[in-house]
Amino acid sequence: MNAILPGSTIGILGGGQLGRMTAMAARSLGYRIQVLDPDRSCPASFVVDSCFTAPFDDAHAAADLARGSDVVTLEIEQVSLASMEEAARHAPVRPSASVLRIVQDRIRQKTWLQQAGFPIGEWQAATTADELGWAVQQFARDCFIKATSGGYDGRSQIRVQPNSPQQPELEMWKLLGSRPCVIERAQPLDSEISVLVARRPGGEAVVYSPALNHHEAQILDWSAIPAALSPELHAQSTDLALQIAQQLEVVGLLVVEMFVLRGGRLLVNELAPRPHNSYHASERACITSQFEQAVRAICDLPLGQPDVIQPAAISNLLGDVWLGSRPPAFDRALAIPGVRLHLYEKSVPRPGRKMGHLSAIGATVTQAVERVLQARAAL
Numbered sequence: 320m321n322a323i324l325p326g327s328t329i330g331i332l333g334g335g336q337l338g339r340m341t342a343m344a345a346r347s348l349g350y351r352i353q354v355l356d357p358d359r360s361c362p363a364s365f366v367v368d369s370c371f372t373a374p375f376d377d378a379h380a381a382a383d384l385a386r387g388s389d390v391v392t393l394e395i396e397q398v399s400l401a402s403m404e405e406a407a408r409h410a411p412v413r414p415s416a417s418v419l420r421i422v423q424d425r426i427r428q429k430t431w432l433q434q435a436g437f438p439i440g441e442w443q444a445a446t447t448a449d450e451l452g453w454a455v456q457q458f459a460r461d462c463f464i465k466a467t468s469g470g471y472d473g474r475s476q477i478r479v480q481p482n483s484p485q486q487p488e489l490e491m492w493k494l495l496g497s498r499p500c501v502i503e504r505a506q507p508l509d510s511e512i513s514v515l516v517a518r519r520p521g522g523e524a525v526v527y528s529p530a531l532n533h534h535e536a537q538i539l540d541w542s543a544i545p546a547a548l549s550p551e552l553h554a555q556s557t558d559l560a561l562q563i564a565q566q567l568e569v570v571g572l573l574v575v576e577m578f579v580l581r582g583g584r585l586l587v588n589e590l591a592p593r594p595h596n597s598y599h600a601s602e603r604a605c606i607t608s609q610f611e612q613a614v615r616a617i618c619d620l621p622l623g624q625p626d627v628i629q630p631a632a633i634s635n636l637l638g639d640v641w642l643g644s645r646p647p648a649f650d651r652a653l654a655i656p657g658v659r660l661h662l663y664e665k666s667v668p669r670p671g672r673k674m675g676h677l678s679a680i681g682a683t684v685t686q687a688v689e690r691v692l693q694a695r696a697a698l
C-alpha cells in the first residue's frame with residue numbers, strides 16, 4: 320500500500336462532532352479536510368476547508384466529495400451504501416461499504432457476529448408487531464427493543480421491564496416507526512466497557528486499553544480510561560475486539576461495545592466503525608488519540624502507540640445544561656485541577672443532544688472520574 324501523505328485531502332462523510340475532532344487532528348498532521356453533511360452549519364464546518372451540504376443518501380454529492388479527496392472516511396453509520404459505493408469509484412473509502420452494510424443494520428450485525436462465533440446475548444428479530452410481542456413475552460418482559468437502524472443515544476429504543484406498565488405490541492411497534500427491530504434479553508451486568516481497534520489497509524492493527532462506560536437513560540454519561548479489569552478480562556476483551564476487526568477487515572477504527580456480566584463473562588453489544596464517544600478520553604489518556612489514529616489508519620501511515628500514559632475521564636454535556644435558568648458556569652468547571660472543556664459549536668441546545676464534553680486527568684481513574692463529575696456539577 321502507498322501512504323497518503325500530509326498535504327493530501329481527506330473527505331469525511333458526516334460533519335458532526337466526531338468529524339469535527341477528526342478534522343482537527345488531521346489538520347495538526349497537515350491534511351486538508353472536506354466533509355459532507357445535511358446541515359450546512361454542522362460542527363465540522365467551522366474547522367474544514369469545504370463542506371458539501373447534502374443528505375447522506377445523495378450518491379452524487381458523495382461522488383463530488385470523493386473526486387476532490389485522496390481518501391474518504393465516515394463518522395456516522397447513517398450514510399447510504401449507494402453513497403459509499405459511488406464515492407469508492409473516485410477514491411479509497413475506509414472503512415468500506417461492505418463493513419458498513421454489516422454494521423449499520425442491527426439484524427445483519429447480530430447475525431454476522433453469531434455466525435462468526437462471537438459471544439452475544441439472546442436476541443430475536445421482529446418484522447411485524449406480532450413478532451415483536453411474541454419476542455417480548457419470550458424474554459419475560461425484561462428486554463430492550465431497538466430499531467434495526469438509525470437509533471443511538473437511546474433513540475429508537477424501548478426498555479421493557481417486568482414491573483413496568485404493559486404497552487400493547489402495536490403501540491411499541493409504531494413508536495419505533497413500524498420498521499424491523501431487534502429484541503434483546505436484558506443481562507445481569509457488572510459493567511459496560513468498550514475496546515478500540517485501529518487497523519491499516521495491510522492488516523496491521525493496534526488495540527487500546529478498554530474504556531469503562533456509565534450510561535444514564537441509555538446515553539453515555541461518563542467514560543474513563545483505563546477500565547479497572549482483571550488481567551484475564553483485559554486480555555479477553557482486547558483479543559475479542561481484535562478478532563472482530565480482523566474478520567471484518569476494517570480499515571480505520573472499530574469500537575466494540577461489550578457487557579461484562581456478573582461472574583465475568585463477556586458479551587458483545589454493538590460495533591461502531593468510526594471514532595466513538597467512549598474514547599474521547601484518549602486525547603488526555605493515551606499517547607495517540609483516537610482521532611489522530613483514525614487519520615493514520617485510513618492514510619496507511621504507521622499507527623501510533625495506544626499506550627495509556629495517565630488515567631483520564633470524560634463526561635458528556637447535553638443540551639439540558641444550556642436550558643436552565645442561567646448560562647453554564649464554564650469558569651467554575653475549569654477551576655477544577657486537570658479539567659478541560661470541549662465544545663462542538665452546535666447552535667441549538669436540545670434535551671439529550673450532545674453539545675460538548677468535559678475531560679479530566681487524575682492520578683487514578685477514580686480521581687479522574689470524580690474531577691470530571693465535580694466539574695460538570697459546577698456548571
